[in-house]
Amino acid sequence: MAYHVIVGLEMHCEMKSKTKVFSPATNAYTPSANTNVNEIDLGFPGILPTLNMECVKKAIMAARILNCEIPKKMMFDRKNYYYPDLPKGYQITQNTMPVGVHGNIDVECNGSIINVSIQDIHLEEDSAALDHLDTMSLIDYNRAGVPLLECVTDPCITSADAAVAFLDTMCKIYQYTDISDADTKKGQIRCDVNVNLQDDNGNYITPKVEIKNINSFANVKNAIIYEYERQSKAYEEGKMDELIQETRRFDEETGTTVHMRSKVDAIDYKYFVEPNIPPFIIDDEFVKEIASQIPMLALERKQMYTDKFGLDELSAIVIVKEKSLADYFENCVKIGIDAKIAANWLNGSIISFLNKEEISISDFYLKPEFLKQIVDSLNEGTISSKQAKEIFNKSLEERKEPKEFISSDNKQISDEKYIEEVIDNILANNEDNIAAYQNGKTNVFDFFVGQVMKETKGKANPNITKELLHKKIDKS
Amino acid sequence: MTYLDKDLTTIHEALVNKEVNPKELADEARSKIAKTNGKLNAFNLVIDNEEYKESDSILCGIPYALKDNLSTKGIKTTACSDTLKDYVPVFNATAYEKLCDSGALLIGKTNLDELAMGGTGTTGNTGIVHNPWNISHMAGGSSAGSASSVAAGIVPYAIGSDTGDSIRKPAAFCGVVGFKPSYGLISRYGLFAFASSLDHVGVFTRNVKDAAIIVDHIKGYDKKDMTSIRDMDDVSLVNGLDGNIKGKKLFYIDEICNKDNYDNPKTKEMLDNFDSLLEKAKDLGFEVYKESVDIKLLNAIKPIYDCISCAEATSNNSNLTGIPFGPRGNGENVMDMMKDARTKGFSPLIKRRFVIGSFILQKENQEKYFLNAKRVRRLLVEIFNKLFEKYDGLILPCSSAGAPSLEQASDKITRNDIILENHLAIGNFGGYPSITIPCGFIDKMPIGVNITGKFKGDANVLNMAYALENTLEFKNQTAKGEF
Missing domain, CATH: 1.10.10 (Arc Repressor Mutant, subunit A)
Incomplete structure (x- = not known):
């Protein structure tokens, strides 16, 4: 009988917030180790957690976007285990009552929409970061207590591409809502991937393998493909004894997965309700208000750009890649720049400038109003398209409004x-x-x-x- | 002339009238410690300066002692555990910080049972704490040094912590007042956690008014403690002490106070004392009632307490690995290093609690032990909440007898008076305000009576104790033993 790969994802995302989730220490990336730290992050005797409501609101927003059921009560649990990156000896997380359960989200994969069902999404704290050197390991507590959102899908994803499409969609959601920068390069996204094989009747034909702590989408894809091949080979050859329920890790150098521990060695985390954070009621008004702050998300915007503004699919995809680009584009349209012209500028000169300078659009000098000065002059025929390019560059170089170059020496003589x-x-x-x-x-x-x-x-x-x-x- | 064996108001007036200055008071405390510590072993650290903030508080310039499980920035805080023997905190406990702001003068840190887990005052890494009424008897625990130092007249008050009865029992054994306010009235921030859902900060004094004064200074909503009470900042406990208790209703529990249940003559003596106390209470204007509570539930108090406290304790103390702080263990790898640090760092009694706690939290045992313990706790709390709707307070003897001699000292309870010895934990289960005041002697050792009231009813509980205290002759007593 035919079979296919079946994947479930656990996606951890570091959230953006002023302070950490249970302490007043700054939550920001910094290259100097152990600077954004206070006694709570170090787990010193006598510390107590204080819940950061900014994180709670963002977690509820994420749960809403994922169409989750939101419980009536907010509560936290302790996950107990010993590890040098866990200063308290327990992690505060949500086990009994996650902020969202039973959700689903549409994901676009290779031109078609698939629906991924979400088991739960919960708020927790990150551990410290370990840096293993040859003769010692260093601990950076800057990361200890950074807010994390963990989103767990049902085992419902049927290809490596779909898994990556889901992760990509989630990143966009986090970026669009400012929940997180979701920057994989900064290690803000980490995934655990569950892989096994399922026949066409829906029966699992190989045991579930969990691949822990993958930090890039390319590796997620490679790990799934490798596991699919490894499991199907063993299955085809009747070597089922090679397959056990286990935890593996992905080895980037060899592109393979490696055994870490089997099910029998599974850790009992001894979860219990965190006594220092009294459960509190999440009332409907609170959720409603948060929901009203959800901006229009990438998929919806892309559809609007193609359907309403007449952009081609590819331009629209490039623009919605980042919310700031999409916002820039929409602001251009709002102040009267033709949508297609704005898209051409954005996808041409502007993005190549951003890439060259390695800056983001928020640091881009030419605001939509400035771009409009160039576009208008071009329309009026006062400047040539060659001049428009020159004015664009000059304006960026000298950080002066384009109209200064148009009105004075660059203005065409048509007299x-x-x-x-x-x-x-x-x-x-x-x-x-x-x-x-x-x-x-x-x-x-x-x-x-x-x-x-x-x-x-x-x-x-x-x-x-x-x-x-x-x-x-x-x-x- | 000594001052520190007097009440706070007297000492404060002496300071205001310039009969004495804070330096002299600090010297008095230090010389008393120097003289007595060899016998009492109440202190493990004495502060050799008399720095304090100027303030107009009644506490300004008056020495006090702090249980050594409250975090003091720059001052060693050990919880009497080898694991923390050189630990110098980088932050202040809120209660301590508030005392600093009031100008209170910290004179020393007091000994306790290791990590506050124990009821004898004999298990700390600094040795046995002795009872100043008779040094061959225990002071009780875990706030042993705080109780002993107040009873000995070394300081007028001392801060303690109470998870099962760790203030109220040693207070009874040492013949002083011990008050544990409502859960959350005093911030737990900086109190080394034993069992978070049961832990309270509280105070030892030699009279009820002083207890109200101290708690007024250290209570208050603290944004660092999410369990702290938000709506009692404006309550003045000391202003609530008018002694007017006419018509206040007290109840006692028949299953605990019925003499027929006990064989021990000392317990019978204790209950005789209690009976006469109830008569005095009635004479004062209290109404006193007998209530009945299911004996099965009362018998469950001790096992519930053990389950919940051990489970929370094992998690709360998982930070003591020698990695971020504390003595680094040896080992081939980091897990072995942590194991080594924890094996060497704790006494067998502590390790026993951790093992029990860990067992109780295991997936296959949680339902049966931990969750059932929490359910029975809630059942008990519901019963007492109902009783507190009907009555102003519960009045009970604090123990089955006075402080045991150190030869009998044991943390393993084998006697048949388990309920009488453990009922004070009800106050921790429900977060109720609960106060012990001295009410007499058996064989020259002091005994105490406890009044517990409804959650947030601190002012009422203190006022009832205040009225009762005034009819007894033990107010402001100091220990008469040789030490």
Whole structure:
């Protein structure tokens, strides 16, 4: 019978917040170790957690977006285990009553929409970061107590691509809502991947394997593909004894997964309700207010851009990649820039500038209002498209509004009378060249255009110049 | 002339009238410690300066002692455990901070049962704490040094902590007042956690008014403690002491106070004392009633307490691994290092509690032990909440006899008076305000009576104790033993 891979994901995302989830220490990335730390993060005797309501609100928002049921009560549990990165000897998390359960979310994968069902999403604290050197290990407590959202899907994802599409969608959701920067490069996203094989009747035909702590989407994909191949090979060859319920890790260098521990060694986390955080009621008004702050998300925006603004699929996809880009685009449209023109600028000059300078659009000098100055002048014909590019660059270089370059020296001269005067002067001093032209040396025409440009410092409208020249020197 | 054996108001007036200054008071405390500590062993650390903040508080410039499980920035805090023997905190417990702000003068840190887990005052790493009424008897625990130092007249008050009866029992044994307010009235921030849902900060004094004064200074909502009470900041406990208790209703529990249940002559003597106390209470204007509570539930108090406290304790103390702080263990790898640190760092009694707690929390045992214990706790709390709707307070003897001699001292309870010895934990289960005051002597050792009231009814409980105290002759007593 045919079978396929079946994947469940546990996605951990470091949240954005002013302070950590249970302590007043700053929650921000910093390269200097052990600076964003206070006694609570170190688990010193006598400390107590104080719940950060900013994180609670963001967690509820995420639960709403994932169409989860939100419980009537907010409560936390302790997950007890010993590890040097866990200063208290327990992690505060949500086990009894996660902030969201039984949700689902639409994900676009290779052009079609799939629905991923969510088991739960919960709020917890991160552990410290360990740095293993040859002779010692270092602990950076900056990460201890950083708020984490853990989203657990049902085993319902049927391809590596779909798994990556889900993670990508989640990252966009977190970025669009400002819940997190969801930056994999900064280690803000970490995944546990559960993989096994299922036949077409829905029966699991291999034991579930959990691959822990994968930190890039490419590795998630590779790990799933590798596991699929490993499990199906053993299955096909009847070597089922090679397959056990186990925890493995992904080895980046070899592209394989490696055994860590089997089910029998599973840790009993001895969960119990955190006594220092009294459970509190989440009332409907509170949830409603949070829900009202959810911005329009990527998938919905993409549809709007193609359906309403007439953008092609690819441009729309590029623009919704980042909320800040999408917001920039929408602001352009709002102030009257044609959507397609705005999209062209954004996907052309602007994105390549951002990439070159390695900055984000929020640090981009040309606000939509400034871009409009260029676009309007171009529309009016006061500048050429070549000049538009030049003004774009100059404006960024000198950090001055484009209109300064348009109104003063860059403004095109379209005054026919003036251009005619200039032409007449040139012609008066070039009788031989007129003759040569009229005798068939047509390239002399460009010489005259060049002279006009020289005289007007390049500002003469080239079309008018050419037109007038033709009128004056062409044989009638 | 000595001052520190007097009540707070007297000492304060002496300071105001410049009969004495804080330096002299500190010297008095230090010289008393120097003289007595060899016998009492109440202190493990004496502060050798007399720094205090100027303030207009009644506490300003008056020495006091702090149980050594409250975090004091820059001052060693050991909880009498080898694991923390050189631990110097980087932050202050809120209660301590508030005392600092009031200008109170910390004179020393007092000994306790290791990590506050024990009821004898004999299990700390600094040795046995002795009872100043007779040094061959225990002071009781776990706040042993705090009780002993107040009883000995070394300080007018001392701060303690109470998870099962760790203030109220040693107070009874040492013949002083011990008050544990409502759960959350005093912030637990900086109190080394034993069992978070049961832990309270409280106070030892030699009279009820002083207890009200101290708690007024250290209570209050603390944003660092999510369980702290938000709506009692404006309550003044000391202003509530008018002694007017006409018509106040007290009840006692027949199953605990019925003499027929006991063989021990000392317990019978204790209950005789209790009977006469009830008569005095009635004469004062109290109404006294007998109530009945299911004996099965009362018998469950001790096992419930053991289950919940051990379970929470094992988790709360999982930070003591020698990694972020504390003596680093040896080992081939980090797990072995932590094992080594924890094996060496705790006494067998502590390890026993951790093992029990860990067992109770195991997936296969949680339902049967931990969750059932929590259910029975709630049942008991519901019963007492109902009783407190009907009555102003529960009045009971604190123990089956006075402080046991150190030869009998044991943390293993084998006697048949389990309920009488353990009922004070009801106050921790429900977070009720609960106060012990001295009420007499048996064989020259002091005994105490306890009044417990409804959650947040602290002012009422204190006022009832205040009225009762005034009819007894033990107010402001100091220990008469040789020490």
